[in-house]
Amino acid sequence: xxxxxxxxxxxxxxxxxxxxxxSLRLLGEAFAEQLVxxxxxxRLKDRVPAKEVFATPRRLAVLIQDVRAQGLDSEHEVEGxxxxxxxxxxxxxxxxxIAPASLERRQTPRGEIVVARLKMPGVKLGAVLPSIVDxxxxxxxxxxxxxxGEGEAQxxxxxxxxxxxxxxxxxxxxxxxxxxxxxxxxxRFMGAASxxxxxxxxxxxxxxxxxxxxxxxATRKSEIDEQLQVEAKRQNARLGEYQDLMEEVTALVExxxxxxxxxxxxxxxxxxxxxxxxxxxxxxxxxxxxxxGKLLPKFLIVSNLRVADARPIVSGNExxxxxxxxxxxxxxxxxxKTRLEARVPRLAKVVFHSKLGSQLERVQRIxxxxxxxxxxxxxxxxxxxxxxELAKADLLTAMVGEFPELQGVMGRxxxxxxxxxxxxxxxxxQHYRPRFAGDKLxxxxxxxxxxxxxxxxxxxxxxxxxxxxxGDKDPFGLRRAALGVIRIxxxxxxPLSLRDLLDAAFGPFRGKPQTxxxxxxxERMRSYFLERGYSANEVEAILSQNPVAxxxxxxxxxxxxxxxxxx
Numbered sequence: 001x002x003x004x005x006x007x008x009x010x011x012x013x014x015x016x017x018x019x020x021x022x023s024l025r026l027l028g029e030a031f032a033e034q035l036v037x038x039x040x041x042x043r044l045k046d047r048v049p050a051k052e053v054f055a056t057p058r059r060l061a062v063l064i065q066d067v068r069a070q071g072l073d074s075e076h077e078v079e080g081x082x083x084x085x086x087x088x089x090x091x092x093x094x095x096x097x098i099a100p101a102s103l104e105r106r107q108t109p110r111g112e113i114v115v116a117r118l119k120m121p122g123v124k125l126g127a128v129l130p131s132i133v134d135x136x137x138x139x140x141x142x143x144x145x146x147x148x149g150e151g152e153a154q155x156x157x158x159x160x161x162x163x164x165x166x167x168x169x170x171x172x173x174x175x176x177x178x179x180x181x182x183x184x185x186x187x188r189f190m191g192a193a194s195x196x197x198x199x200x201x202x203x204x205x206x207x208x209x210x211x212x213x214x215x216x217x218a219t220r221k222s223e224i225d226e227q228l229q230v231e232a233k234r235q236n237a238r239l240g241e242y243q244d245l246m247e248e249v250t251a252l253v254e255x256x257x258x259x260x261x262x263x264x265x266x267x268x269x270x271x272x273x274x275x276x277x278x279x280x281x282x283x284x285x286x287x288x289x290x291x292x293g294k295l296l297p298k299f300l301i302v303s304n305l306r307v308a309d310a311r312p313i314v315s316g317n318e319x320x321x322x323x324x325x326x327x328x329x330x331x332x333x334x335x336x337k338t339r340l341e342a343r344v345p346r347l348a349k350v351v352f353h354s355k356l357g358s359q360l361e362r363v364q365r366i367x368x369x370x371x372x373x374x375x376x377x378x379x380x381x382x383x384x385x386x387x388x389e390l391a392k393a394d395l396l397t398a399m400v401g402e403f404p405e406l407q408g409v410m411g412r413x414x415x416x417x418x419x420x421x422x423x424x425x426x427x428x429x430q431h432y433r434p435r436f437a438g439d440k441l442x443x444x445x446x447x448x449x450x451x452x453x454x455x456x457x458x459x460x461x462x463x464x465x466x467x468x469x470x471g472d473k474d475p476f477g478l479r480r481a482a483l484g485v486i487r488i489x490x491x492x493x494x495p496l497s498l499r500d501l502l503d504a505a506f507g508p509f510r511g512k513p514q515t516x517x518x519x520x521x522x523e524r525m526r527s528y529f530l531e532r533g534y535s536a537n538e539v540e541a542i543l544s545q546n547p548v549a550x551x552x553x554x555x556x557x558x559x560x561x562x563x564x565x566x567x
Contacts, residue, residue: 010166014059014060024217027060083111161178185211224253232288242286388450430443
């Protein structure tokens with residue numbers, strides 16, 4: 001058995017300018033995974049090892065324990081000529097620097113041949129690490145790369161430092177025009193500008209102690225979360241939904257500190273959804289709420305500076321957010337000057353799809369279909385058709401232009417301001433539901449009718465022109481739309497026929513490939529009921545009968561399950 005060469009911890013760190021925050025974690029993980037794969041491939045490690053991944057706004061780093069200084073030797077076979085050809089055998093042996101007597105014999109279809117077993121010495125870490133790192137950098141998942149300085153180096157951001165250490169030794173080499181060393185740097189403002197590492201294992205601890213930064217992404221994220229909770233409690237407030245902002249904020253700071261700021265309470269006259277998005281999207285602030293969910297004139301800031309007196313930081317952020325909130329108020333007040341119904345004709349200039357006409361044409365189709373669904377459900381047809389008529393009007397408002405996520409939400413506010421009935425206003429907001437897996441459903445029959453009509457029109461129209469989902473690609477969200485139809489009908493227990501819904505939806509379109517869409521719905525229903533815990537046999541027993549009243553399928557599945565359980 002080969003004696004394992006001396007091992008030690010391997011540290012590789014790239015020091016850069018500020019990396020893209022939305023892809024920082026992905027970059028860090030990809031860098032680590034590819035480095036580990038190369039280390040194993042070169043037999044510098046026997047199996048995929050545990051690794052520590054570090055990612056901050058200005059660095060990517062990986063620490064791998066027990067990496068060999070030289071890879072294990074390897075052995076491979078080379079087949080030679082037939083053994084009876086003496087001169088050829090001698091030439092083969094000489095070529096591979098092996099005695100002819102040491103060649104093995106093997107029977108093959110072409111007769112007995114000679115085989116050389118060649119031993120290859122393991123590669124030295126120092127000989128391959130620079131090329132490995134260079135190769136990895138070129139394969140990282142970055143959408144855009146840049147050049148800097150006068151050289152040819154290219155990366156997502158300029159690289160200014162490189163650490164490559166194996167135990168206590170520097171692994172010499174140059175990557176992207178930067179020579180490797182054992183010197184890193186700390187926090188841009190609070191840490192040491194130069195930190196000389198004595199060994200690879202002290203990396204994280206030295207960065208925390210001397211660099212005043214938290215190198216580990218998950219640790220930094222946890223620290224932010226804890227500080228947010230403490231400060232929210234100190235403000236007698238709640239954070240609401242905030243986790244989706246955590247990833248980006250964690251990627252923006254190296255040594256987080258949470259502070260509380262305030263804004264003028266007069267801005268609360270603007271719908272709180274507008275203020276929330278303004279603070280979250282533009283400023284990366286965490287809005288604070290009262291226990292009932294009402295927005296408070298307060299927010300939390302995650303700063304990259306920990307200071308004894310945070311007043312300058314807080315006041316600076318308060319000054320910055322005010323113009324943003326004033327813009328939101330301006331958009332809202334300007335939008336209120338034009339009634340929703342006055343915006344509807346202008347939808348003729350908004351293209352839904354080049355082959356399916358404008359948004360106005362689509363609204364007219366949705367209105368007709370929603371009216372038919374309302375009659376089937378025996379709900380107010382006039383309210384339903386009015387909601388359908390106004391459902392897309394807020395697409396032309398300044399607020400939705402600034403924040404597309406607020407489509408429907410702003411329509412409700414504007415409809416109520418215009419004096420529309422509450423059921424109409426609620427349906428305008430809720431007709432987009434469910435927007436994603438697990439989202440809330442429309443809460444009232446009028447809203448359900450408009451939501452179904454909206455989704456069915458998209459499905460029928462796009463299927464009629466063969467714009468179908470393929471593989472992982474679903475640019476129009478048709479899988480989500482079909483699942484939305486299923487969820488609304490099944491979970492709201494609506495007495496509707498899927499066949500009748502599809503017949504009505506396909507009415508305005510040519511081609512009418514209803515069979516394709518029916519099969520599409522069958523597949524979506526199969527997935528939906530399997531995810532709800534029914535077995536494949538139970539689901540197939542029902543779907544094979546081509547059920548029409550899909551709201552009854554859960555009861556039918558329960559009946560099948562009960563029958564199967566009989567002795």
